[in-house]
């Protein structure tokens with residue numbers, strides 16, 4: 001995978017007053033309707049292992065630092081922190097419909113949204129927020145129905161097809177059609193660095209036989225798995241058009257200078273966020 005993050009045909013790398021983040025070109029086309037970003041580790045006030053744009057309240061960081069970091073990101077993408085809604089993320093595949101009444105949950109008040117790895121809404125000024133440090137962020141937008149979603153797809157969520165669950169939820173709850181959905185698969189640990197044992201490989205091929213072609217054996221009992229490609233295939237299988245899926249092809253571990261990486265930093269790291277909101 002690519003080393004060194006630059007603007008490409010798929011992504012824009014933006015520095016807004018020092019806050020650095022990524023936007024996806026297929027979503028950026030709809031800048032008048034949505035705002036979105038995937039943050040990096042650059043542009044915040046945190047120090048040590050959370051240096052500097054840590055957005056995780058449960059990391060080794062002060063609440064004040066994290067709030068200041070959120071304010072900076074919010075300003076950069078024109079979102080109000082009070083409109084943010086967090087998912088608490090448990091490596092499952094459940095998607096929560098949220099609305100105006102959920103604004104602030106996780107940031108200005110304690111959240112009762114427990115056990116969800118994805119959020120979806122059709123309401124304006126409700127900013128959906130999920131967290132990452134190697135797992136795969138997946139963004140969704142249906143310009144026809146004006147519905148947004150974001151889901152956290154670690155390897156467990158990927159095996160449980162959380163991306164397909166997100167599309168299902170958009171269809172069932174809001175009448176979206178898969179062929180209208182734009183999706184973006186963000187920076188995560190790449191196949192180059194996601195090494196797992198036989199038992200994880202087995203989970204994939206037992207539950208999704210076709211995923212074998214995205215797994216590569218690298219030792220007697222070690223495998224490298226391409227989560228981003230498996231998610232892409234999961235999306236096309238449920239009707240999302242290939243040309244509507246933006247792949248960033250960026251490995252967080254290979255680019256530890258730009259991204260927090262759980263594996264790259266041996267667990268001592270901060271959190272990045274995927275944020276999307278209808279304007």
Ligand SMILES: [Zn+2]
Pocket residue numbers: 001189190191192193194251252253254
């Ligand atoms: Zn890598």
